[in-house]
Amino acid sequence: LKKGDILYQSEFISVDPYMRIYTKDMTPPYKMIGQQVAKVVESKDPDFPVGTRILAHVGWAEKGIINDKKKARVQKAPTDLGGMSPSHLLGACGMPGNTAYFGLLDICSAKKGEVVLVNGAAGAVGSIVGQIAKIKGCKVIGYAGTEDKVKWLKEELKFDYVFNYKTTKIEDTLDEAAPGGVDCFFDNVGGHDANVVISRMKHRGRIAICGAISSYNVKDLVWSAPALQPLLLGKELRIEGFIVSRFQDRWMEGINQLVEWVKEGKLVIRDTVVDGFEKVPEAFMSLLQGGNTGKMVVKV
């Protein structure tokens, strides 16, 4: 180590759907991107003594030396987690949590009494979206891909309606759960079903495009759909794509609120922890197939 260096050892490595977008057109070999929770195990930087827990963006790596802390976006992790696993700093109380928080409250402007629909509802973002919507007094409709997830969302997260999108027809579920239409659609998935939801929005409904996971593994995507423009016009709908980094200036507002809700027991958090650094690729592939409930992380 040179002066100012730290040697980190990863504790939890994050795998996230967005990684697929960034790496889709890259030719291997390349180093995978991403965030981790890590501990400083050797240090030549007095501000980061051995034992300091950090958050960093150095990709899929078990350990390594960081010299440029700005480039690696190194932050000290909060020391008082009140018993919460530090893995949640990558999930409900980290980037996915903030994505849910700002996406629902700012991009969708969800308000008390409104109908909020979220797909990928058992995922790291979706499971928080639905719960924040409940905290705010909305009616929540969720979609997930296994019966276990559906059960979890209904019974533990108290969503009002939950459907298994693999065994139901989207039109039927909307007839049942949202006969009057949808105010806010938090779209993590895209594809056919998403377009049907857009056709069932209420006047001046808001649609946040947070992800389009149904398209990430499609090569040369030409995913044809009835054009949305006439529909947007008549109902004065607003659709907005967003990436949570635009809320960087308000980052801690989101995190602090999420942590507060966890402490108050208003937010149920859960992650799917895969054990062993060598399992990172497997975990990532599983994530894209819906193998997770809540945030998926790899314990190193």
Place this chain on the structure above:
Amino acid sequence: LKKGDILYQSEFISVDPYMRIYTKDMTPPYKMIGQQVAKVVESKDPDFPVGTRILAHVGWAEKGIINDKKKARVQKAPTDLGGMSPSHLLGACGMPGNTAYFGLLDICSAKKGEVVLVNGAAGAVGSIVGQIAKIKGCKVIGYAGTEDKVKWLKEELKFDYVFNYKTTKIEDTLDEAAPGGVDCFFDNVGGHDANVVISRMKHRGRIAICGAISSYNVKDLVWSAPALQPLLLGKELRIEGFIVSRFQDRWMEGINQLVEWVKEGKLVIRDTVVDGFEKVPEAFMSLLQGGNTGKMVVKV
């Protein structure tokens, strides 16, 4: 006439593309909707003496009795038009003008130095959109369907780039006029070319869906296009459909500003006046084929 009634005689009747949407699925015979400038020719309402010029929404009618002024949305026309034809109260200084004003400044949030693209650029709304964008210091790209319109937009309205969409390829025009992308797209037309523009937006670009005239005469529209969602996500774009009536509370802010700009010579206004009440249907059909430059009205 009963107490409170007025008998109006229309001076100018408005024909607008939106009428096609509302009447598309109606079975004749029905009375066409719309606004006119009219004069009170007989009156049993002391607030509206004979000779009063009014704006009303009583559809395609030469003359008639109004009893419910609220239902007919009757307003007194401004008395000092400074030499401007009252027909412009249906155009640049009326609903289409406000559509341009609020659509560009509120829905698109156009800012100085940005690239603004408008189609249907020689129409009642488009011709004002481009000029307000110039007033605000934007670079303006317009599309119209005849050489005369292109010339007018370039030479008199001072648009930076104008293309005849019938004789050019949208991709080529964008390569030339907006190689770095488009910040604000004011879409009056929809269809294939609009989707290409959306694929050429800058990061966090804004798209106002004001009209979709290319679709109004298509029956059972299934206008298929590559799905927009993945594109919206990556560039964090915002698309919003809007109808100008949502700005009702700020209506006079728009009108007063438009009138001010006309007086200052900053806004060139023009309408296409068709003569004779019996020509209203013909004028309307011509409008949908691009037969107008600026607002189309019928002089009764």
